[in-house]
Amino acid sequence: MLxxxxxxxMEAVYGFFxxxxxxxxxxxxxxxxxxxxRWHMALVLLLMAVFFSLEISNFIANAVKILHQxxxxxxxxxxxxxxxxxxxxxxxxxxxxxxxxxxxxAKALTDLSNDKEIPKFATHLVYLTKADRATSVEKQIIASIxxxxxxxxxxxxxxxxNYTDEPYTMEYRVNELVNDKVIRVDFDLGFRVQPRINLLxxxxxxxxxxxxxxxxxxxxxxxxxxxxxxxITYVLTERVMSVENELSLKDDVILDxxxxxxxxxxxxxxxxxxxxxxxxxxYVPLLISEPAHxxxxxxxxxxxxxxxxxxxxxxxxxxxxxxxx
Numbered sequence: 001m002l003x004x005x006x007x008x009x010m011e012a013v014y015g016f017f018x019x020x021x022x023x024x025x026x027x028x029x030x031x032x033x034x035x036x037x038r039w040h041m042a043l044v045l046l047l048m049a050v051f052f053s054l055e056i057s058n059f060i061a062n063a064v065k066i067l068h069q070x071x072x073x074x075x076x077x078x079x080x081x082x083x084x085x086x087x088x089x090x091x092x093x094x095x096x097x098x099x100x101x102x103x104x105x106a107k108a109l110t111d112l113s114n115d116k117e118i119p120k121f122a123t124h125l126v127y128l129t130k131a132d133r134a135t136s137v138e139k140q141i142i143a144s145i146x147x148x149x150x151x152x153x154x155x156x157x158x159x160x161x162n163y164t165d166e167p168y169t170m171e172y173r174v175n176e177l178v179n180d181k182v183i184r185v186d187f188d189l190g191f192r193v194q195p196r197i198n199l200l201x202x203x204x205x206x207x208x209x210x211x212x213x214x215x216x217x218x219x220x221x222x223x224x225x226x227x228x229x230x231x232i233t234y235v236l237t238e239r240v241m242s243v244e245n246e247l248s249l250k251d252d253v254i255l256d257x258x259x260x261x262x263x264x265x266x267x268x269x270x271x272x273x274x275x276x277x278x279x280x281x282x283y284v285p286l287l288i289s290e291p292a293h294x295x296x297x298x299x300x301x302x303x304x305x306x307x308x309x310x311x312x313x314x315x316x317x318x319x320x321x322x323x324x325x
Contacts, residue, residue, distance in 0.1 A: 026052060096286050122233035128272065234280070237281075237283075241259060
């Protein structure tokens with residue numbers, strides 16, 4: 001009301017956004033009839049022609065009425081720009097996602113867990129994964145455990161959240177890849193259920209322990225096993241742009257705007273209901289497009305006086321040859 005001053009000035013704007021909602025609904029109905037009900041394309045197009053002809057005519061009529069509202073037009077275009085940037089940036093960053101079979105690394109994770117010489121990072125180490133397949137995981141998660149600072153844990157958990165079309169679904173599935181060592185948990189949550197992963201995961205642990213389906217030792221030997229829920233560490237991988245990327249101007253602008261929007265958007269830790277004290281955030285460089293050619297040339301190599309070459313060196317043909325003193 002501060003902008004429109006009176007209700008009569010809102011009529012065209014109200015009608016404009018109602019028609020936009022109708023167009024979105026018709027678009028969703030097209031996808032439902034074509035891909036869910038699998039109607040014939042000719043019948044779907046005939047039905048959509050009726051809806052879109054009416055809605056587009058109403059859209060044009062209401063759009064003409066709001067042309068004299070410059071601030072409203074700026075708001076509409078800014079909203080569309082945000083939606084486009086978010087969608088396009090997710091498409092670009094998805095190139096970075098590389099899923100690998102988790103079963104190929106199950107033995108390495110088991111060996112790391114049993115290696116007593118490495119300090120234990122946590123009893124329950126939990127990673128949130130985007131992999132839909134229960135036997136897959138992001139390559140960057142395995143690198144976080146094995147390639148960077150070694151993260152030894154009693155049990156490695158990989159948690160995936162799947163949102164269902166039912167509003168209040170709360171179910172979970174457990175897939176034990178390695179007995180009491182590598183476990184995958186899939187939560188099926190309704191679209192109106194707040195994903196409080198910290199609370200839900202503790203409930204899963206309690207049920208597994210009560211049913212004697214889970215055996216582990218605490219990080220601290222003096223703590224009883226009934227206190228297992230006090231030693232859970234969640235790891236979130238946050239992607240950041242690498243300075244080594246060579247992107248087009250369009251992609252560069254889109255990604256810069258995307259990461260700027262993420263600064264003011266809800267972060268993953270709060271979105272999944274994780275406690276700050278139990279969560280570790282790792283920043284992973286997002287390398288989408290590596291430099292095709294690096295024009296770096298070696299001009300010379302100076303050695304201290306009296307320094308001899310290594311005993312073995314390559315000849316011009318690339319074969320090993322013995323060098324004398």
